Every structure is written in structure tokens, then in C-alpha cells.
Amino acid sequence: MVNSSPARRRLPLTWLGVVPFFVFVGLFLLLPTLYIVVGAFRTPGGDFTFDNIIALNTPSILSAYWVSIKISFWSALLGCLIGFAMAAAITVGKGPRWMRDPLLTFSGVASNFAGVPLAFAFIATIGPAGIITLYLRTEFGINLRLMGFNLLSTLGLVITYLFFQIPLMILIITPALDGLKREWREAAAILGATNAQYWRKVAFPILFPSILGTMALLFANAFGAVATAIALTGPSLNIAPILLYAQIRGDVLGSPNLGYALAFGMIVITGIANTAYIVLRARSERWLK
Amino acid sequence: MTRLWSYGALAIGILYFLLPLYGMSEFSLRMIRGEYSLQAYYVVLGDARFQATFGYSVLMALVTIVFGVLLVVPTAFWVRLKLPGLRPYIEFITLLPLVIPSIVIVFGYIRLYNTSSWLPLTGTAMGTNVLLMFGYATLALPYMYRAVDTGLRTIDVATLTEAAQSLGAGWSAILARIILPNVLGAVLSGAFLTFAIVIGEFTMAALLDRPAFGPYMQLLGANRAYEPAALAVIAFAITWACMGLIQLVTRFSKHNRVAR
Numbered sequence: 018m019v020n021s022s023p024a025r026r027r028l029p030l031t032w033l034g035v036v037p038f039f040v041f042v043g044l045f046l047l048l049p050t051l052y053i054v055v056g057a058f059r060t061p062g063g064d065f066t067f068d069n070i071i072a073l074n075t076p077s078i079l080s081a082y083w084v085s086i087k088i089s090f091w092s093a094l095l096g097c098l099i100g101f102a103m104a105a106a107i108t109v110g111k112g113p114r115w116m117r118d119p120l121l122t123f124s125g126v127a128s129n130f131a132g133v134p135l136a137f138a139f140i141a142t143i144g145p146a147g148i149i150t151l152y153l154r155t156e157f158g159i160n161l162r163l164m165g166f167n168l169l170s171t172l173g174l175v176i177t178y179l180f181f182q183i184p185l186m187i188l189i190i191t192p193a194l195d196g197l198k199r200e201w202r203e204a205a206a207i208l209g210a211t212n213a214q215y216w217r218k219v220a221f222p223i224l225f226p227s228i229l230g231t232m233a234l235l236f237a238n239a240f241g242a243v244a245t246a247i248a249l250t251g252p253s254l255n256i257a258p259i260l261l262y263a264q265i266r267g268d269v270l271g272s273p274n275l276g277y278a279l280a281f282g283m284i285v286i287t288g289i290a291n292t293a294y295i296v297l298r299a300r301s302e303r304w305l306k
Numbered sequence: 307m308t309r310l311w312s313y314g315a316l317a318i319g320i321l322y323f324l325l326p327l328y329g330m331s332e333f334s335l336r337m338i339r340g341e342y343s344l345q346a347y348y349v350v351l352g353d354a355r356f357q358a359t360f361g362y363s364v365l366m367a368l369v370t371i372v373f374g375v376l377l378v379v380p381t382a383f384w385v386r387l388k389l390p391g392l393r394p395y396i397e398f399i400t401l402l403p404l405v406i407p408s409i410v411i412v413f414g415y416i417r418l419y420n421t422s423s424w425l426p427l428t429g430t431a432m433g434t435n436v437l438l439m440f441g442y443a444t445l446a447l448p449y450m451y452r453a454v455d456t457g458l459r460t461i462d463v464a465t466l467t468e469a470a471q472s473l474g475a476g477w478s479a480i481l482a483r484i485i486l487p488n489v490l491g492a493v494l495s496g497a498f499l500t501f502a503i504v505i506g507e508f509t510m511a512a513l514l515d516r517p518a519f520g521p522y523m524q525l526l527g528a529n530r531a532y533e534p535a536a537l538a539v540i541a542f543a544i545t546w547a548c549m550g551l552i553q554l555v556t557r558f559s560k561h562n563r564v565a566r
Contacts, residue, residue: 034384035392041377042399042447045440049414050406056417099322102315112312120316126542126549127323129499132506133523134541137534142329146531149329180326183319212308241407244508248524258409265413265513273417280410291405 054284056277069278077255078270082282085240085257088171092178093235097228099179100186108194109220121191124184131181136248139177144168169250177245182235189234193227193301223304230297237290240283257283327542334535346536355522363511363519366435367504370442371497374450377443379493382454383485386463400451403444412441412510434514441510446500453499457492458485491559495552502548506541 060066073079106112107120143149145162153159167173197220205215243258252263261283263269264276337345350356385392403411415437419427427433466488470480486493508520523541527534 031384031388035381035389035396038377038381038396041440041443042402045415046399046402046406046411046444046447049411049418050402052414052418053410099315099319102311103319106312106315110312110315111309112316116316122549122553123323125552126546129502129549130542130545133508133520133527134506134538137523137527137538138326138330138542140527141333141535141538142326147329148332149325179322183322237405241409243407243409244506244520244524247508248527251528258407261409261413262509262513265409265416276413280413283407284405284410287405287407 050284053277053280056274057281059274059277061272061274069272069274070281072272072275073278073282078260078279081255081257081260082286084171084255086286088174088178088256089236089239092175092182092239093232095175096179096182096186096235097232100183101190101228103183104187104191104194108191109197120187124187126184128181128184128188131242132244133248135177135180136245139168139173139180140249143173143176169254171254174246174249174254174256177249178239178242182239185235185238186231189231190224190227193224196304197223224301226297226301230294230301233290233293233297237287237294240287240290330535330538330542334532334539337532346532347540350526350533350536350540359517359519359522362517363505363507366439366442366518367501370439370446370504371500373439374443374446374500375493375497378447378450378454378496379486379489380481382451382458383463383481386455386458387467396451397455400447404448408441408445409509409513411444412513415441416513428514434516438510438514438516438518441514442500442504442507445507445510446496446503449499449503450496453492453496454489457489461488491555494555498548498551498555502545505544 057069058065058067060068073082103120107114107117139147141147143161143166145168147168150161153161168177201219201223202215205219210218241258243262246254246256246259247262250259252259257279260269261276261279264279268276270276270279334346335342335344337343337349381396385396416428417423419425419433419437421429427437463485466484467480470484475484506520506523507518508524511518512521512524523534523537526537
């Protein structure tokens with residue numbers, strides 16, 4: 018019995034078109050990451066273990082994570098506040114409207130101006146021999162160093178990271194602010210709300226998921242930044258990405274699998290932050306489309 | 307009151323942005339004591355290692371762009387046309403490089419593709435270059451894919467494909483002569499962004515030990531005073547140029563669409 022029906026089904030071959038893509042991301046994105054994650058739960062002999070994760074519990078590694086989290090948190094929080102204020106000024110506030118396009122363009126540039134050159138710009142400005150440092154000292158007798166300010170520190174990193182955090186916030190939150198409908202403000206006004214009440218009871222609750230979500234994104238953004246920190250402080254500052262960098266270069270922790278665990282911890286933290294971003298963004302789209 | 311707040315926020319923000327830009331420009335001109343000069347720029351631009359590393363990174367950026375376009379455009383096209391069910395998964399995967407820090411990805415490369423592994427890419431200089439290029443393509447994937455997919459959304463992929471097929475075009479002709487020209491603006495946007503990312507990238511190049519521009523800048527920063535500021539100005543100008551070109555391309559392709 019030969020099946021000679023003309024409508025004989027061909028083998029489904031459409032999936033072949035996406036094979037190159039999946040081979041690429043498999044080999045150069047998923048597999049390398051998986052290798053690190055699996056390595057974090059393995060002994061050097063290849064057996065399953067939680068020892069590497071437990072071994073992260075040393076003062077030096079915990080402090081590296083903690084300082085990283087602090088830097089990321091503060092740069093994300095300040096980036097959100099300042100970025101929001103600036104974006105609000107050019108959209109719903111009373112700032113000059115002509116500044117909108119230049120500011121958005123500049124934000125596009127500044128949010129991509131990260132890494133090594135960004136560190137140089139800040140060293141030249143408020144580093145030990147920076148323009149502002151010297152100016153304050155010679156003109157006003159203010160010695161930043163004696164006041165305890167040091168660019169090569171946690172505070173210095175926060176100030177530097179803000180240079181790409183604020184623009185990112187502006188770029189993400191401006192469309193959300195544009196999405197605030199005029200009718201809402203008018204409706205609130207008709208019902209007798211003051212401007213402050215409108216912001217507290219209407220606009221802010223609508224924007225809140227967006228703001229919080231963007232903050233999570235900024236947090237992850239700062240947490241993974243390596244180049245700026247290394248160019249700014251060298252290998253001296255004990256933060257998670259620099260510690261991992263030193264570990265990859267020279268196994269400073271003395272155990273490859275502990276290195277995997279360190280990297281795994283970073284994935285977990287940025288993963289949580291990004292999940293928060295995705296969830297909150299979906300929530301904010303209920304009102305802002 | 308609101309007006310005061312608005313102007314105050316803008317003024318503080320703009321001051322914060324302008325000071326480092328002013329600082330690096332001013333500092334870069336001060337190499338010769340007591341006068342402004344372009345000495346630091348001459349020194350940097352005349353440095354053979356600058357020329358070598360900058361050339362290397364430009365070349366890497368161009369190869370990454372070509373590879374990225376060849377990978378992303380057919381995939382995004384195919385998914386839109388034949389496998390729309392896969393879209394959420396592919397979108398999720400392309401966002402992963404933003405979630406996983408690049409230092410972790412390159413850590414995986416070093417362990418997975420070292421000399422004693424099944425694919426010893428890091429064994430030779432050329433192999434490491436290829437590995438670094440794949441790394442860059444991974445970093446650029448979120449931007450490239452999003453740009454191309456947005457571009458494809460604005461055209462009627464199915465109709466264009468059918469029209470081309472009924473005129474006898476094969477898949478490569480459809481991609482090269484129908485789809486690519488139609489999403490050229492989007493592709494160029496992705497390409498310039500890729501260029502801006504790759505040209506100063508530090509982490510991957512340093513850990514794979516390739517002579518790229520990023521590690522060179524870092525090395526110079528650790529040893530010199532004025533040249534790094536000049537480099538920062540140059541890098542800022544490159545970033546600015548890339549973003550300017552993206553705006554130009556976007557405006558141009560929008561104009562194109564309205565005219566039709």
C-alpha cells in the first residue's frame with residue numbers, strides 16, 4: 018500500500034531557519050553561563066556540593082558583595098530621583114520645553130559613555146589633582162581630601178556611576194511621564210484636588226511601578242559594571258566585580274569553584290533585580306501604554 | 307513653585323553633567339605647564355600602541371557588526387514570517403546579555419574554550435579574536451535584535467515575501483534585496499550602537515588578553531596624567547558621533563516612510 022496522496026505531509030523544516038541563532042546563543046551565551054552555574058555547585062572532582070556557596074560566607078567576600086550592593090543601591094536611588102526630577106521638569110513640569118530634545122539626545126550619549134573613559138573624566142575633574150579639586154583649594158581654601166572626600170572610594174564610585182544612571186532614568190521614565198493623561202489631571206482638578214494632591218494620589222501611584230522597576234534596572238546596571246571601577250580605583254577596592262576580575266586573572270581565592278560561586282552570586286543578584294524590573298514594568302503598563 | 311523646582315532640578319543635573327566634560331577637556335589641554343596646548347592629543351595620537359589598539363578595536367567592531375547583521379536579520383525575519391510562536395522566547399534570550407554581567411560570560415568562555423577543551427578557541431590568537439568577536443556580538447545582541455525587530459514591525463513582511471516569491475526570488479534574494487533595504491535604518495542604528503559598545507569595551511578584551519582599545523586606555527590611565535583625559539575626550543566624541551548618526555538615520559528613515 019503506497020501512500021501516494023498528493024497532500025502528503027512534508028517534514029516540517031521551518032525550524033531550520035532559526036538553527037544558526039540557537040547554536041550561537043547556545044554556545045556563546047547559555048552554555049558559558051550554565052558552566053559557571055553548574056561549577057558553583059561542584060567539587061573540583063565533579064561531585065555535587067553546596068560547599069562553594071557556603072564558602073562565600075567569609076568576611077572578605079561578604080564585604081565585597083555588600084559594598085557592591087551599597088554602591089549599586091545608592092547610585093540607582095540617586096539616579097532615579099535626579100533623573101525623575103529632570104525628566105519631570107521637561108515633560109509635566111514647568112521647565113523650558115526646548116530643552117527636551119537636547120536633553121534626551123544627550124542622555125542617549127551619556128548613558129553609553131561608560132567604562133574606562135568615564136573614570137578618566139571624573140579623575141580629571143574631582144580626582145586628587147582634578148580641576149575642581151584644585152580650584153576649590155586655591156580659590157576657597159577648601160581641601161576636599163582633608164574633608165574626607167576621596168574619588169577612589171564608595172562615594173566616588175556612586176558619584177561617577179550617576180553619570181550613566183541619571184541619563185538611563187531620563188530615557189526610560191520620559192515616555193512614562195508622557196503617558197500621564199491630561200484628563201486625569203483635569204478630572205482631579207474638577208473634583209477639587211490641588212496640584213500636590215493630584216501628584217500624591219493620582220500621578221505618583223501610576224508612575225510608582227515604573228520608577229521602582231527602573232530603579233531595579235539601574236541597580237543591575239551598576240552591579241555588573243567592571244571597567245569604570247577598575248579604571249577608577251585599580252584592583253584595590255574590594256567590590257564583587259573587581260574581586261571576580263582578580264579571581265579570573267589569578268585565582269586569588271585559591272579555588273576555581275569558589276570563583277564560580279562568586280560569579281553565580283552576581284548572576285543571582287542581577288537576575289533578581291531584572292526580574293523585579295520586568296514584573297514592575299508589566300504592572301505599570303496597566304495604566305501607561 | 308513648580309517652575310522653581312523644574313529649573314532647579316535641570317540646573318543641578320546639567321551642572322553635574324557639564325563639570326566632568328569640562329574637567330576632562332580642560333585637563334587634556336594642560337600637558338604643557340602654563341599654557342593650553344594640544345600636546346596630550348599629539349602624544350596620544352602619535353603613540354604606536356594607540357594606533358594599533360584603536361585599529362584593532364575598529365576592525366573588531368566592523369566584523370562584529372557584519373556578523374550581528376548576518377545572524378539577526380535572517381533570524382528576526384524568519385521568526386516573524388514562519389515561527390511567531392517563538393518570538394517571546396527569542397526576545398527573552400536576546401535580553402539575557404543585559405541580565406548576566408559580561409564578566410560572568412567571559413569567565414564562562416575562558417573555562418569552556420580553553421586549550422584543553424573540546425573547542426580550544428583560546429589556544430591561538432586568531433581563535434581568541436573570533437571568541438572575542440562572538441562575545442561582542444553577544445553584548446550587542448539585545449540592541450541589534452530590538453532594533454531590527456522594531457524595523458520589521460513597520461513593514462508587511464508576509465506580503466513582501468509573497469510578492470517576491472511570486473516573481474521568482476529565492477530566500478537569499480528576498481533577504482538581501484527586499485528585507486534588508488527596508489530595515490536598513492534599523493540595522494544601521496543597531497550597527498552604530500554596536501560600534502559604540504565595542505570600541506571602548508574593557509572587560510572581555512582584558513580577560514581574553516587581546517590588544518584592544520579598552521585595555522590600552524586602562525593601562526595608560528594607570529601610568530599617565532594628561533593623556534587619559536585626552537583619550538576620554540576622544541572616546542566621548544566617538545560616542546557622540548555614533549548617537550548622532552543613529553538620530554540621523556532614524557530621522558531619515560522616518561522621512562522616507564512619510565514620503566511614500
